[in-house]
Amino acid sequence: MIDELDRQVIEMLWRVNQQTLHRMQEPFQVATKTNYNDLVTSVDKQNEQEIDTFLRQVDLGCQILSEEGYGNQQITSTAGHVWIVDPIDGTLNFVKQRNHFGIMLALYIDGQPTLGYIMDSMNKQLYHGGPGRGVFVNDRQLAAPADLSLREGLVSISSPLILGNVKNLPMVAKAASGLRMYGSAAMEMIGMLKGELAGYVSHLHPWDLAAGRVMAEELGLVVKSIDGTALDVLSSNLVLIATKQVSREIAELTD
């Protein structure tokens, strides 16, 4: 049953991505949320509505947690099937760059990471997988990234954490081979899955983290809150995704 769901979701995501690329070429509406850099567009909303409608059809009785909140009931329990949806991740990039954004979706069953999907929209590459299933980009299976050290690897740390000097993270950046910022959790997660980045630290909402977590864990990467507390699927966390070595080194530097 999970295999059939997986097949249908993949088909749906290609369809939604096609529409996204089409809608991006036409005028669309942009509105601000909490501040002038926190944007939502009509494309986010259209995507969310289509994904939610699809999920309710193919997975009866599921719960859905999605960024823009279309049709969300209050979710307080992770029992059963919970789908977590980011209809456009990196909306600022989507609006300002028409590039470097993604669509993310994950299924957690009884709180357990089960299926994860990240669509790299512009490159038309779909990352998908789950525990025991492997992680694929389109049809090609990804190898587990090498266990690089901080000195050997590039890291991404989101700009508010660097500019606000949060938890000594500028020192982590200095200790790394280099610092990168792509501006979209989807893009940074893909960097982690491909081994292009050895660490990623950011304050992430459930829809920023859910899909990447499923696949990162399957590839042997560490996914945890930076202060070592357990990750809550339904809450926002200051999250670290890293190789085992980088995870240990960051724990020491941010202690």
Place this chain on the structure above:
Amino acid sequence: MIDELDRQVIEMLWRVNQQTLHRMQEPFQVATKTNYNDLVTSVDKQNEQEIDTFLRQVDLGCQILSEEGYGNQQITSTAGHVWIVDPIDGTLNFVKQRNHFGIMLALYIDGQPTLGYIMDSMNKQLYHGGPGRGVFVNDRQLAAPADLSLREGLVSISSPLILGNVKNLPMVAKAASGLRMYGSAAMEMIGMLKGELAGYVSHLHPWDLAAGRVMAEELGLVVKSIDGTALDVLSSNLVLIATKQVSREIAELTD
């Protein structure tokens, strides 16, 4: 004559890029230069040798300034034809990511920007153009980027400038719509040419700047040293490439 040179150079760059992508899949040598993050590979050197050999054949008597210094004579004058070559820009990305790097080349005649080329290697897109010629990505002409303000635009500022709090640049990042770091002057320059970024500040060597400058100026962007002194084609500079508005705002913030 310039048109014919231009045609030949474009052909050569596609050939060198094809070889680069091929060599990247095979084992190659990596050596450090000034420190463990300052890398050169055998692919850099092969590219440089091929580009230099080609230029000496098609442009007799030219001078060549290239990053790895293959066959460089000491260049003290910008008289005549000076070619400035970056055989792999973003070598750290090339080595660590096999992604997000470029090949850059520019022709200055009597010190005047004349032709610029940036090959986005992995995306197989060649940006090329010059004064009065327009700027193209492959065969498609680029429009001049909108004159965005700092608040409206994303900026890239290289990590040493942010982490070292140089010239108040963290404040510039905070005033912008967002901060990005791609780790390759070629990638950031492409971001500027496409209007994906509204400003880019970095310490740049001649080979990091020469090609991007030619095309950025043709598109109406400001290219200058951050302290307002004249840019020296043959020296390293702390450089700002920006929209007119962002250039003015950064001048105020870094004054």
